[in-house]
Amino acid sequence: MSKEIAWSKQVPVRYAADVVVIGGGIAGVIAACAAASQRARVILVEHFGALGGQGTIGGVQGFCGETTGQGHFFDEIQSDLDKFGAIAPYRLPRKGTFQGRQYDCDVLEIVLQELVLRHGVTLLLHARCVDVIKRGTEITHVLIHGKSGLEGIETRFVIDCTGEAEACVMAGCPTVKGRVPDEMQLPMSLIFFVTSAGPFSRLKPIPKDFFPWQPFRTRSEVIMNSTTRKPMGGAGVKIKIPGFDSTSTKSLSSAEIAGRREAFRVLEYYRGALKRRWNFSHFSPQIGIREGRRIVGEHTLTLEDVRLGREFDDAIAVGTYVLDAHKPDDPYRTYILPRDQLHVPPYQIPLRCLIPKGITNLLVAGRNMSADQLALGSARVMTTCGMMGHAAGSCAVQSMAEHRSPIEIATNTAAIKALQARLTSDGMRIDLGYYLGLAKKTDSPERS
Template sequence: MKINVTILLLLLTLQLSAQNHVFVETESFQNKGGWVIDQQSFVVLNSSYIMAHGMGRPVKDASTTVKFPKPGKYHVWVRTKDWAPFPKGPGKFQVSVDGTPIKQIFGESGSDEWKWYDAGETDIKKNEIILSLKDLTGFNGRCDAILFTDAPKFTPPNKLDELTAFRKKLLNLGETPSSPGRFDMVVVGGGIAGTCAAISAARMGMKVALIQDRPVLGGNNSSEIRVHLMGDVDKNHYPKLGRIVREMDNGDPGNGNPDAKEYGDKRKIDIIKAEPNISLFLNTFVYKAETQNDIITAVVGRDIATNKETRFEGSFFSDCTGDGTLGFLAGAEFRMGRESKAETGESLAADKADNFTLGTSNLWASLPVDTVTTFPETPWALQFSDEYHIDKGKADWEWETGFGNFNTITQAEQIRDHNLRAIYGNWSYLKNNKKEKYAKQELAWVAYIGGKRESRRIIGDHILNQMDIQEGKFYPDGSVTATWTIDLHFPDAKNSKYFEGQEFFASTKHIKVAPYTIPYRCLYSKNIQNLFMAGRNISTTHVAFGSTRVMRTCGMMGEVVGFAASLATKYKTTPRGVYEHHLPELTAILKGETLAPQP
């Protein structure tokens, strides 16, 4: 029996080695044309993909050079989906080999599942060809990967585990990742919180890696999402806090401003690059954490365009991802959703615990133009009427999807797509039914990266709650002074009437609070020894999170984390050890009385 199994394995190996698979990741295309990289569903797909985000106008072709081991007949497989199959969606595109289009049209299958589609056979006549994608609509067609195989009966795997292994093997991702060396502090997430944490730690003398999964810094305050900064820094108990936030602050361009420059992307990156102690890694999605017991030793990230992997070793780590991604990967305790009144004693808590979270926004804006423009009918989008439509030429914070109907982490793509169906459907209605007002208006910008509000909250040694906020409790380790209202969103009643279960428009009730302080114990993990956190994923209840989540407040959290990390390094202790043994020194730094000596 052993001999037979050995022979079978040998034959299988020989059979596989005889096959030529040429696997092309679309995000690695050399020329993206007008297509954009989307990594928001990496946690679901284990990959990025490219998308034709043309706001109703076809984008320029994406193309790349592909090398083959030998010319010949190859079977072609295309991995894609129909993102709005009602019954067939708008994301149509074609694949061309050396300028010759494959006959099949992709992106209109009527299935919203990512899977491989059989594109038939093509004749590869030379060892190097040009592969291109042609967008046919401008309405967010997307493609994950393209496979060429000379094995006619081979079908690429669709199951995630099998596909991930297949993808890794053909991309040689099993090889040892590159290493930029060891860092004192590894900050994962380059929003306002993470950027401020990196700068704070670096200016205290720490060697810092700042890892961001997009090409820009700022997170929700970047030109990709365009949310203005809120929360005050001038009411702080500690005058040292807020200085770095001010450096990041590009003024108040409002939400969804059509001018990308108003959000200061270049300015943020220039500030980081001017810091000699910071190594910046953009376009890098951290998908793996290496741990020993309850200590993180390293994280591994993958470039969202090239798929190159990098391993970052560090002494301390800070989860500034918003989603609590690093904490989750490392096994940190976390909560997601609402606690009950019985559990927290909060009057604003839900009667029963549930998975309800605040939603995600994709902002948009239109601008006046000199001539009359048109916009197509959108039968695949949400349908509006004289009775109900949003009669505005731009979005603000109210355009929001989630509200417990979606998981903001695992269903990020569906949330974004639902927002797009609302935006395009409403705009189509305005353009075709209110021409007197919108005939000379044109969509100028629509966000394809979602601006999230809520997902995981990592549990620390203290969980901030409603009473802490409203009673203005000042704990000995009080650090960041927060000023924003308790701002918990819920579906707008009229929107619910017309789109029950598919809401995309929000309301809120602002509950004013006096300035209060967030304890330092909310800024490090309860059960992972060397993990800090800053941003919307800190240790709070759902109710308290409604106040702590705004970006100037989150930026100050990052500043505190940088200071605390320097003390943990100086005294060779943990984040908890700073609280237990070195709190007076941390407080002195926050007051601006002293700076810890550089390690």
């Protein structure tokens, strides 16, 4: 169906802000806190009922990569999780590729909520950005929809942390998605949670003939999966769901359906072949998304940038995680690159990767950054996204104060040094030597 309709409506402008942050994942939360801590009026718009994005709603339970030197706000998050006993010590990579800290995703919801409120951010939950209004090359208003209907927010600056660059698309900025040439995105993962039935407890049945699938017959048939123990009890099981598009309503719906069906097939396998006495508890509220749209920014982070550990004059973040990019067209534990090529040295991310083209008061932070698909496989993790958010929030305030666009800050020596000095004073380490030193250490209490 290719019909179109035109409609217009008077929308009440109920809010005014210096900075509107769209998307309440780790990048958005820290972007909002960074701007608000410098006395900007900040509104954070999140379409779910809780903050955290993939780190809570998606069921992810690990901060991947280096967790020190990420800035004061990330330090606050870890400290608050620790108060609940909801975060594990730092783990260096041994088997597999994980390095970082595991945490309880349910507790993270309240930790992030209290963090933004503590720093003076106005939080609008159950609200989604549906459009932006421009005047020339600037966004003047953000239109949101929630339980109060359509509402407008007058704003001086916008930070898009949606993961799919939704505000950028609305503003007409160029974007790309997936691999070349077929636009297939990195596979999604659904996480479901289980509890142990114990030796004398009853296993809840998985009804036969309820699902449109046949049980796995051999280990080689089983789709990629992994388990993570929750610090406060129970476990999460992550399963790979490839072949779907997070920027398509229909495709994303199909991914959710497929993921929930496959979860019970994997659970049946664990019970039968592996003798796990697990009862199903619940699904993560949303399927986990690794890749959506990416902006075509003023610089595109490449696989070569990452592999060579490149430094940039306008560096505002550092990536340390492996090239964690699985093949997008099969359900197994297959990487795009050979496994002996996954590890990378620390590398810098330039501010230009956060600057969309065509709009002068808009930045992005998180996985909708300007990067090729393989570079994104490393840079998309929450630690690095948090650094990008911190930089975006600080850059937005500087942009308004100095009447410079972000690209003017990125390309002006004095301006970018001022931004980097601000980030450093906020506890961020963007010098690669710091991370190279950490890489030589072994597990110790100072890494936790």
